[in-house]
Amino acid sequence: MARVAIVTGGTRGIGKAISLALKAQGRVVIANYGGNAAKAQAFTDETGIATAQFDVGDHEAVLAGVAAIAEKFGTVDIVVNNAGVTRDAVLHRMSFDDWNEVMRINLGGCFNLAKATFPGMRERGWGRIVNIGSINGQAGQYGQVNYAAAKSGIHGFTKALAQEGAKFGVTVNAIAPGYIDTDMVAAVSAPVLEKIVAKIPVGRLGQADEIARGVVFLTSEDGGFVTGSTISMNGGQHMY
Template identity: 70%
Template sequence: MARVALVTGGTRGIGAGISRALMAQGRTVVASYAGNDEAASAFAAETGCKVYKFDAADFEACKAAVAKIEAEVGPIEILVNNAGITRDGTIKRMSREMWDAVIDTNLGSCYNLCKLVWDGMSGRKFGRIVNIGSINGQAGQYGQVNYAAAKSGIHGFTKALAQEGARGGITVNAIAPGYIDTDMVRAVPPDVLEKIVAKIPVGRLGTVDDIARGVAFLTADDATFVTGSTLSINGGQHMY
C-alpha cells in the first residue's frame, strides 16, 4: 500500500510542487490549505490529490483533521510542514498580532502536526518529516523579525526532534529555500527583485521543482541515514 503523505499548504506554490513530486514518487498525497477554496479545488481537479481545509496554527483543528485523514485515507507516514505566511514590517511597526500570526502559523504548525502524527510513526517504526525553513531564517532579513525567528526556530526544532526519532525509524529534516519563483516573490517590485537575483550566484530564482526534488529525496523509504539536517536550496546565495 502506498504511504500517505500530508503536505500542509500543499495546494499552491512550493507546496503544490511538493505534492506533485510525492505523487510522482507513488505516495498517496493529502494536501491541506487554509483559505483559498478556488485554488484548492482547481489543484484537486488537476491532480486528483485529496485536499483538506484547516488552520495549521490551530491545534484542535489539526487534531480533528489528522483523525479525519487517517480514517478516510490511512495513517500519515510522511509529513511535510510547508504552511507559512508573512506579515512583514520593521519592529517599530510590527504589532503583537503580526508577530503571533507568523510564529503560530510557521513554527507552531510544526509542533501541532508533528505532535499528532508522532505516536503513529513511532508505533510503525517509520516516519519521514520535512520542515520547510528559509534562507531568511539562516541569514535574517530586514523587516522580517517574525518570519526570520519562526524559520530559524524550525531549524532548531528539526535538529532536536531528529534526536528523538533517530532510533525509532523516524527521520526529521529541514529544507531552507532561497528565493523561489512563486506568487509571493513575483509580488516584489521589479527593481527590488532584480537586485535579489543579482546576489544569487547561479543567476536565477529557484523553481518549486528545485525544492520538491529535495523533499522527494529526504522522504524516500531508503533515506534512513539523513536526519537532523538542513538542506539549503538557494542557488548559492547563502553558504555556511
C-alpha cells in the same frame, strides 16, 4: 501499500510542486489548505490530489484534521510542513498580532502536525517529517523579525525532534529555500527582484520543482540515513 503523505499549504507554489512530486512517487497525498475552498477544488480537479482544510496553527483543528485523514486514507507516514505566512514590518511598526500570527502558523504548525503524527510514526517504526525553513531563518532579513525567528525556530525544532525519532526509524529534516520563482516572489517589483538575483551566485531564482525533488529524497527509503539536517537550497546565496 502506498504511504500516506500530508503536505501543508500544499495546493500552490512550493507546496503544490511537493504534492505533485510525492504523488509521482506513488504516495497517497493529501494537500492541506487554509481557506480558499474554490482554489482547493480547482487544484484537486487539475491534479487528482485530495485536499483537507484546517488551520495548521490551531492545535485542536490539526488533531481533528489528521484523524479524519487517517480514518479515510490510512495512517500518516510522511508530513511536509510547508504552510507559512508573512506579516512583514520593521520591529517598531510590527504589532503583536503580526508577530504572533507568523509564529502561530509557521512554527506552531510544525509542532501541531508533529504532535498529531509523530507518535504513530514512532510506534510503527517508520516516518518522514520535512519542515520547510528559509534562507531568512539562517541569515536574517530586514523587516522580518517574526518570519526569521519562526523559520530559525523550525531549524532548531528539526534538530531536536530528529534526536527523538532516530532510533525509531523516523527522520526529521528541513529544507531552507532561497528565493524561489513563485507567485509571492513574482509580486516583487522588477528593480528589487533584479537586486535579489544579483546576489545569487548561480544567477537565477530557484524553481519550486527543485525544492520538491529535495523533499522526495528526504521522504524516500533512500533518505533514511539523513536526519536532523537542514539542506540549504539557495543557489549559493548563503553558505555556512
